[in-house]
Amino acid sequence: MNIAEKILSSHLVRGIMVPGGEIGVRAEQTLTHDVTGTMAYLGFERLEISRVRTEISVSYIDHNLLQGDYKNMDDHKYLQSIARKYGIHLSRAGNGICHTVHFHRFGIPGKILVGSDSHTPAGGAIGMLCFGAGGLDVAMAMAGEPFFIKMPRIINVHLKGNRKPGVSAKDIILEVFRRISVKGGAGKILEYSGPGLDDLEISERSTISCMGAETGATTSIFPSDEKTREFFRSQMREEMWREVKADPDAKYADVISIDLCGLDPLIACPHMPDNVVRIRDLPRTKVDQVFIGSCTNASYGDLAKAALILDGRTVHPDVSLSVSAGTRQVLEMLIRDGWMQKLVSSGARLQECGCGACVGIGQAPNSGGVSVRTSNRNFAGRSGTFDARVYIASPEVAAATAVAGYITTPEEVIDPVLLAEISDPVEFIVDDRMILAPEEDTLPVEIYRGPNIQPMPLNDPLPKDIRTEVVIALGDNVTTDDILPAGAEFSSLRSNVPAISKIVFGRIVRGFQERMARAGRGIVVAGENYGQGSSREHAALAPMYLGVKAVVAKSIARIHKANLVNYGVLPLLFKNKEDREKISQRDVLELPDARMQIATGKVFLINETRGIEIETAADLSERETEVLLAGGQLAYAKQRK
Numbered sequence: 001m002n003i004a005e006k007i008l009s010s011h012l013v014r015g016i017m018v019p020g021g022e023i024g025v026r027a028e029q030t031l032t033h034d035v036t037g038t039m040a041y042l043g044f045e046r047l048e049i050s051r052v053r054t055e056i057s058v059s060y061i062d063h064n065l066l067q068g069d070y071k072n073m074d075d076h077k078y079l080q081s082i083a084r085k086y087g088i089h090l091s092r093a094g095n096g097i098c099h100t101v102h103f104h105r106f107g108i109p110g111k112i113l114v115g116s117d118s119h120t121p122a123g124g125a126i127g128m129l130c131f132g133a134g135g136l137d138v139a140m141a142m143a144g145e146p147f148f149i150k151m152p153r154i155i156n157v158h159l160k161g162n163r164k165p166g167v168s169a170k171d172i173i174l175e176v177f178r179r180i181s182v183k184g185g186a187g188k189i190l191e192y193s194g195p196g197l198d199d200l201e202i203s204e205r206s207t208i209s210c211m212g213a214e215t216g217a218t219t220s221i222f223p224s225d226e227k228t229r230e231f232f233r234s235q236m237r238e239e240m241w242r243e244v245k246a247d248p249d250a251k252y253a254d255v256i257s258i259d260l261c262g263l264d265p266l267i268a269c270p271h272m273p274d275n276v277v278r279i280r281d282l283p284r285t286k287v288d289q290v291f292i293g294s295c296t297n298a299s300y301g302d303l304a305k306a307a308l309i310l311d312g313r314t315v316h317p318d319v320s321l322s323v324s325a326g327t328r329q330v331l332e333m334l335i336r337d338g339w340m341q342k343l344v345s346s347g348a349r350l351q352e353c354g355c356g357a358c359v360g361i362g363q364a365p366n367s368g369g370v371s372v373r374t375s376n377r378n379f380a381g382r383s384g385t386f387d388a389r390v391y392i393a394s395p396e397v398a399a400a401t402a403v404a405g406y407i408t409t410p411e412e413v414i415d416p417v418l419l420a421e422i423s424d425p426v427e428f429i430v431d432d433r434m435i436l437a438p439e440e441d442t443l444p445v446e447i448y449r450g451p452n453i454q455p456m457p458l459n460d461p462l463p464k465d466i467r468t469e470v471v472i473a474l475g476d477n478v479t480t481d482d483i484l485p486a487g488a489e490f491s492s493l494r495s496n497v498p499a500i501s502k503i504v505f506g507r508i509v510r511g512f513q514e515r516m517a518r519a520g521r522g523i524v525v526a527g528e529n530y531g532q533g534s535s536r537e538h539a540a541l542a543p544m545y546l547g548v549k550a551v552v553a554k555s556i557a558r559i560h561k562a563n564l565v566n567y568g569v570l571p572l573l574f575k576n577k578e579d580r581e582k583i584s585q586r587d588v589l590e591l592p593d594a595r596m597q598i599a600t601g602k603v604f605l606i607n608e609t610r611g612i613e614i615e616t617a618a619d620l621s622e623r624e625t626e627v628l629l630a631g632g633q634l635a636y637a638k639q640r641k
Contacts, residue, residue, distance in 0.1 A: 003245065004152070006246075007244070009330050011027075012024075013146045014369055020187070022148055022623065023150075028111045029298050030056075031058050031059075031115040032116045034494075035063040035064060036070055036116035036535065037060075037116060038494050039494070039495070048630060050443075052087050053142065054141065057089065058089040059082065060095075061090070061095075062091070062101075062102065068488070068492070069492070075495050079631050084436075085442050085447060088142075089435055089436065089438060091435050096329065096330070097294070098113070098115070098329030100295055101296070102115075103123040107126050108230060110128065114138055115133065116132075117133060121220050123206075124205075125205035125206035125209050126205075126222070126224055126427060127223055127224025128224075133559060137562060137633075149438040150558075152217075152218040153188050154191055155256060156192075156254070156255045157191065157192045159195070159260055160194050160195040160259055162260055163261075163414075164264075165395060166265060166416030167260070168396055170266075170392075171263050171266045171394060172208055172258065173208045176258070177273055178572065181460060182477065182532060183528065186555070188217075190212050190220040203425045207302075209221065211273070211613075216558070226242055227497065235477055236427075239535075264280060265278070265393075265394065265396070266279065266393075266396065267282060269378075270389040271379055271390070272378065273392060276539055278376040279393075284406050285408060287318075287319055287371070287401055287437065288404075289403055290315075290322070290398050290402040291320070292322070292395050293357065294357075294358040294373070294375035298599060301422055301424050301507060303323065303343070303395065306398065307339040307340070309419075313403050315413055316344055319402050323343055326353065328431075329430070333429055357375070359491070360373040360381075362545075362553070364384030366385070367387060368517065369389070370388070370390075371391070372391045372392075372398050374394065374395050375563070380638065381482075384487050388492075396409075400484070420592075442637075454499075457541070458631065459544055460631050461568075461630050462631065464595050467591070468519065468588075468589065472585060473525045475527045476526075476528040476532065477527075480536055481507070483543070484500065486543070496537065501545050521548070522548055524551045525580070526552070528555050528577075530560065536580075544567045551571050552572045553571075553572075565632075565633075568630070568632035570591075572617065575617055583614070601619070601620070602615060603618050
C-alpha cells in the first residue's frame with residue numbers, strides 16, 4: 001500500500017476504501033483557530049458532551065489578533081473558557097500560526113488530524129494525514145465521531161534531481177499548480193516520493209503540503225523518514241517519531257513526475273494560484289508592497305534566507321515590506337541568531353506571529369496596488385483591497401523584489417549559492433509556556449460569553465417541495481471569500497451569524513440580505529469549483545440563515561459541499577454542465593418531492609420561467625442524505641441520541 005492507504009486503513013471505522021465511496025475514519029487529533037473555532041465550539045456545546053474524546057485537541061488564537069473593540073477579545077476569552085471547560089489545549093495569541101505550531105509541537109507521524117482550516121494539510125510534511133474541514137465536522141471529531149470523506153484517488157508526485165540555487169520549495173508547488181490547476185486535485189491525495197525529497201527540509205515539505213490545498217486536493221502527505229526524525233530531534237520530541245513509508249510495490253492512480261533540476265523561480269499572477277509563469281518571462285512589474293509570512297512560508301529557513309538577501313541593503317523607497325514569523329519559537333530563534341536584526345535594519349516592518357495579512361487583517365495594499373506575498377492565495381480582494389493585484393512567490397523572490405522595487409529573482413541581488421548554506425536549526429528553543437494545558441477538573445468552569453456571541457442558528461428539516469427564485473447566478477471559481485469576505489470586518493463578527501449575514505456576497509452584489517428578505521428563500525446557481533478556498537463554514541451557514549435552500553453548480557469544492565450538507569443546504573450538480581446556461585437570476589425553480597428525489601441520486605429541476613426541465617445529481621452518501629433530511633448535522637446528531 002501507499003502511505004495514505006496505510007494510514008486510512010488503520011483508522012477506518014466506516015465504509016470500504018473504494019475511490020469515490022464514503023469512508024469514516026477515527027481522528028486522534030483536532031485543531032481549530034479563532035475565526036473558525038467559535039462556530040465549532042458553539043456546535044460542540046450543543047452536543048452536550050462533558051469533555052473532548054480525542055487524544056489531543058488544540059484551540060489556536062492566530063487569525064484576527066487586532067483588538068479594535070471588544071468583539072475580538074470577547075471571542076478570545078470565550079475560546080479560553082471553552083478550552084478549560086472541555087479539556088482542550090489553548091495556544092495563546094502571539095504563540096503562532098496553528099498549522100506550524102501544531103506539526104512542530106503536537107503532530108505525530110501515522111496519525112490523523114482534522115482541523116477547521118483548509119490549510120491543515122501542512123502537517124502532511126511529517127507523515128501525518130491531515131484534513132481540512134468545516135467546524136461542525138471538527139466538533140463531531142472532538143465528540144469521538146468518525147470523520148467522513150469520499151475515498152480519494154492517491155496521486156504520486158515523484159520528485160527527482162536537485163534544485164538550482166535560488167529555486168525554492170514554493171517553486172515546486174507552483175509547478176504542481178501550473179500542471180494541474182486550482183481544481184485538478186479534487187478528489188485526490190497528493191503523495192510525494194522520490195530522491196528529490198532528500199533536497200527538502202521539513203519546513204519546505206510543509207510549504208508544499210500546505211499550499212497543495214489550493215489545488216482542491218483532499219490533502220497532501222510526505223513520508224516520515226530520517227529527515228523527519230532529525231526534525232523531531234530538533235524539537236526535543238524524537239520519542240514521538242516513527243517511520244511511515246509506502247511499500248516498494250505501492251500502486252497509485254496516477255504519477256506526476258517533476259525534475260527539480262529543470263525548475264526556475266516561478267510566480268503566481270493575479271488572481272488565482274494556478275496563474276503561474278516563470279519570473280524571467282514576466283515583464284518588469286513595479287511593486288508597492290511585499291509580505292513575507294503565512295502558514296506557507298514563515299519558517300526559520302524562509303526568514304533567514306530573506307534576511308540574508310536584505311542584509312546590508314535597504315527596502316526600496318516605493319515598497320512597504322512586512323515580515324511575520326510563523327511561530328514565537330521561530331521568532332526567538334531568528335532574534336537569537338541575528339537574522340531579525342538584519343531584517344529590521346533593512347527597513348522591514350515586523351508583524352505579530354499570526355495570519356494577519358494573509359487573510360486581509362492588516363497590511364492591505366494601496367488602491368490598485370501590486371503586492372508580492374509568500375502566502376497561499378491571491379484571490380481578488382483577499383488582501384483587503386479589492387482592486388489590488390497580488391502575486392504569490394517564494395521568500396527569496398519576495399525579499400529580492402523588496403530591494404529592487406520590481407518583481408525579480410534573488411540572483412539579481414545576491415549570489416543564490418549563498419542561500420543554500422542556510423538550513424533549519426539542529427536544535428530549536430523549546431518553550432511551551434504559551435500553550436495552556438487542559439485542566440483535570442472542568443466542571444466548575446463557567447463559559448465566558450460577550451454580547452457579540454450569539455447562539456448557532458439551526459435549520460429546519462429539508463422541505464418536501466422547494467419552489468423559489470434564483471437569488472444569485474454566478475460563474476466559475478467562486479471562492480468562500482466571494483461568498484463571505486475574509487478580513488477584519490468578517491472575523492470580528494464570526495460568532496454573530498445575524499450580523500455577519502449582512503455581508504454575504506458583499507463583494508459581488510449590494511443588498512443581498514434585502515434580496516433574500518424579499519424572496520423569503522432562494523437558490524444559488526454557479527459554475528465550476530463553487531466554494532473553493534477557505535474552509536470557513538460561515539459561507540454556508542450565513543446563506544442558510546438568510547433562507548438559501550439549495551446550491552446548484554457544475555462542481556462544488558469538497559469542504560464547502562460538506563459545510564452545505566452540515567447546515568441542511570442541498571448541494572446539486574448539473575448532470576450536463578451546459579445546462580448552467582439554462583438558468584438565470586430571478587428564474588423560478590421548482591424541486592418537486594425534493595426529499596424523495598435526493599434519495600434516488602437524481603433531482604429534476606423545473607425552470608418555470610423558461611418551461612424546461614433540468615436534470616441534476618445529488619451526489620450524496622446515505623449518511624449525508626439523512627443529515628440533509630434532518631436539517632443539518634446538529635439536528636441529525638440529536639435524532640441519533
